[in-house]
Every structure is written in C-alpha cells, then in structure tokens.
Amino acid sequence: MKYISTRGAAPELSFEQAMLTGLARDGGLYLPESVPSLSHAQIAAMAGQSYEEIAFTVMKPFIGDTFTDAEFKTLIAQAYAGFGHDARAPLKQLAPNHFLLELFHGPTLAFKDFAMQLIGQLFQASLGRSGERVTIVGATSGDTGSAAIEAFRGLSNVDVFILFPHGRVSEVQRRQMTTAADANVHALAVDGDFDTCQGLLKDMFNDFEFRDRVRLAGVNSINWARVLAQVVYYFSSAVSLGAPHRKVSFTVPTGNFGDIFAGYIARQMGLPIEKLVIATNQNDILHRCLTTGVYQTDKVHPSISPSMDIQVSSNFERALFDAYGREGAAVAQVMDELKSTGAFTVSQGALQALREVFTSGRVSEAETSASIKTTLAQSAELLCPHSAVGTAVAVDHLGATPMITLATAHPAKFPDAVEAATGIRPALPPRMADLFEREERVTRMTGDLAALQALILERTGA
Numbered sequence: 001m002k003y004i005s006t007r008g009a010a011p012e013l014s015f016e017q018a019m020l021t022g023l024a025r026d027g028g029l030y031l032p033e034s035v036p037s038l039s040h041a042q043i044a045a046m047a048g049q050s051y052e053e054i055a056f057t058v059m060k061p062f063i064g065d066t067f068t069d070a071e072f073k074t075l076i077a078q079a080y081a082g083f084g085h086d087a088r089a090p091l092k093q094l095a096p097n098h099f100l101l102e103l104f105h106g107p108t109l110a111f112k113d114f115a116m117q118l119i120g121q122l123f124q125a126s127l128g129r130s131g132e133r134v135t136i137v138g139a140t141s142g143d144t145g146s147a148a149i150e151a152f153r154g155l156s157n158v159d160v161f162i163l164f165p166h167g168r169v170s171e172v173q174r175r176q177m178t179t180a181a182d183a184n185v186h187a188l189a190v191d192g193d194f195d196t197c198q199g200l201l202k203d204m205f206n207d208f209e210f211r212d213r214v215r216l217a218g219v220n221s222i223n224w225a226r227v228l229a230q231v232v233y234y235f236s237s238a239v240s241l242g243a244p245h246r247k248v249s250f251t252v253p254t255g256n257f258g259d260i261f262a263g264y265i266a267r268q269m270g271l272p273i274e275k276l277v278i279a280t281n282q283n284d285i286l287h288r289c290l291t292t293g294v295y296q297t298d299k300v301h302p303s304i305s306p307s308m309d310i311q312v313s314s315n316f317e318r319a320l321f322d323a324y325g326r327e328g329a330a331v332a333q334v335m336d337e338l339k340s341t342g343a344f345t346v347s348q349g350a351l352q353a354l355r356e357v358f359t360s361g362r363v364s365e366a367e368t369s370a371s372i373k374t375t376l377a378q379s380a381e382l383l384c385p386h387s388a389v390g391t392a393v394a395v396d397h398l399g400a401t402p403m404i405t406l407a408t409a410h411p412a413k414f415p416d417a418v419e420a421a422t423g424i425r426p427a428l429p430p431r432m433a434d435l436f437e438r439e440e441r442v443t444r445m446t447g448d449l450a451a452l453q454a455l456i457l458e459r460t461g462a
C-alpha cells in the first residue's frame, strides 16, 4: 500500500514513512493511493467481536507489512487496555432512531485517545527497531494536545511540543497539558488562536532544513495514521446497529474535519453509511462551504465548545482531493488561493461530489447550551458542549435511517459550560481528581516562528 499527497508533488511513501512524516513535502496530506474495501461477509463477521478484533480487520489492509499480524494485534491490545470501558466505544440510545457513540472513555477523556494511544504504540515499535529519535510538534485547540502528551510522555526517543492558544482552552484541558512532569513534554501557550498554532506547525513542516534537523513528526490529524485509527469506531458502532444489513448515518461535531473524514473512509471501505452530517459551532466555515460552495476563512470566534474553534480545517483538503477526481494540481491551486486570498470557490462538480456524502448544520452558543439541557432532561445523558453541538444538528437530520452522533469528549472537561446549562458540575474521574493540585509547567510564546524554532532546537539539542 502506497501513500500519495493530496497536492500530487511529494514522494510516495509507505505506511510507516507516512506515519512518521505527518505533512507531505509539497504541503499536502497523505492518503492511500486506493482505499481497500471490506466484503459484506467481513463486515457481518464483526457482529459481537471486540473493539480490538474489529480494529485489526479494519486497519490491517492499510499498514502493509509494517508490522506482523501478531505484532499489530499486540499493539492494538496495548493501546486500548487503559480505557475505562470494556466496550471502548459504547453506544447509547438517546431517542427513537438516535444513538450516541461515547468516545470519551480513554485516558484523557476525548475521542483523540482512540488514535493517539494507538499511534503512541506504533511510533514506539517503529522507532524502537530503527533506533531513531523524533520531535513531535502538535497544534491543539484542547483535546489533541493532552491526548498526545499522554501517549508520548516519558519516551526516551521522542520530544513532544504542544502549541495551544493561550486562554482559549478549558481549564481542565490546559491542566491536562501543563501538569505532565516528564522532561520530554513541552506545553507552549501561544498568543493567538488554534489557526495560529496550526499555521506555525505547517510552517515548520515547510522549512525543510528545520524539519530534517529535528526529525519533525506530526500527530495532528494531518497524520494519516490518526485518521485510520478513527475509522474503526464507525464500523464497531454501525455493526452493532445491524450493518452491513442496515444503513446508518453519522453526525460528527467537526473542527479540523479529521474525525468525519474517518467516517468517509469507512464508507469508501464498504460500510453502508447514508449521510455524514457535519456539525459546527459558530466557527462554521464547513457549513458555509457546503451550503454556498465558497470556502471563506473568518476570524475564530471563541465558543463554549473550544476544541472546534477552527477556521482552517486541515482534513477538508483530503475530501477535496477526491471531490476533484484525485487531481493533485487542482487541490494545490485552491490551497494556494486560500493562502493568498483567504478563500476559494469549490467547482460545481466537486461541490456536487461532496454533497452526495456530506450534509451540514450550524449551532449557536445558546442552542448548544439548550442542547445540553434538553438532552439531560429527555435522555438522562450529560453531554459536553461539542457533543451537544452534534446532537442539536443531528436532531434536524433524523429520519428512517438510524443516526449515530459522536460524543467526542467527557462533560467533565468543560465543567463551566455544562454547569451553566444544567446546574450540574460534572466531576472528573477519580484518577484525575488531583488535577487542580498538580503543578503547572508551561512556556508562553508569541506567534513568532523563528522564536519557536529556536526554542525547539535548544530543548532538543538538535
């Protein structure tokens, strides 16, 4: 299995190389050259299987000979052993034909753990045999950073630098990132928003001298392995509702488009997904684009669902690549236009292709709070604000096909928003009960690229 760039001008890589690389050298994102499909019988056989068994079947065709079957099974088992729920991703019913996929039972209480815990294992296995050392830099609006720190803390061949927007993540999210005592963890609070952090990260990848010197690796969803690991829970949940004999739809609270793009891959692999519904908060670039055909960046508006406070939605580029008939040059052209003007218009053909799979909705701050309150009253489920955005949008798209809304984080990560909506302050699980007593360690940075690179060079000794 070879991996190709969405911009068509970077070397083809193996799975292992793509995983350790992150962003392609032409600025694009890696994707498999073709998506393998699973047969009806293979999907049907998943009924009743463990999450780990399904994970092996779904991911194996993508990893080639990077790991033997036995190694890969062991790595999967180790990745999910620390989850707080035996089902890993349990499905709850909210209402007739509406289900909630709880993705917050991992160590940092967000869906990011599903991929990050696995790629932590894959990186260790790969670097262990090559003896190489890498510098991971990640940009986060709150959840990716803590999940990455948890997955890579304490490893001797990895340094982890996490850039988060100063003052724009919840206090729990911040403390999850700043209280890791391990010497290889560096939490950096950047003046700006998530797009500032993600822009700095991409600039570092595009500075080849720096990139090669520190052996830069990315664990944001620009990394294909992140997306791949998230494909699994689309299968596990759909199968438990009767797939492949029955269609399902998904609603996904979306910021960087990685999670919903994983659903798109599941659909390409043969999972009978009718619609993928993009749910956005007031940072609604994806909803505006699907509705009008214009992808137009705007200022990031801070919200009570901060993990989705994103305007430049990286993985949308992967969907565009397919929508433009896998023409890397066409994608490169619209991405150049985005960089120079802050906007581009999706061609009619590409827009039609996107609309065949995706639909969308946008939720205001007041509607998000109302959704937390109503879901608690009607279904006894306490949602985080991101999951509440998903649920509110899903309600407008319910029909004959069962709808699964992804619950992306635990409500205790956003206690202020949840308490304001319901009067209930959700408690952290006992293993995190001392989070507010732990000492914080953080470096404040401006959005200056040179200063950031100098800090990384100094701390890694590269």
Ligand SMILES: N[C@@H](CCOP(=O)(O)O)C(=O)O
Pocket (backbone or CB within 6 Å): 139, 140, 141, 142, 143, 144, 145, 219, 220, 221, 222, 255, 256, 258, 259, 307, 308, 314
């Ligand atoms: N919502 C994310 C933003 C980064 O997204 P990623 O999926 O590309 O890592 C966060 O919480 O950090």
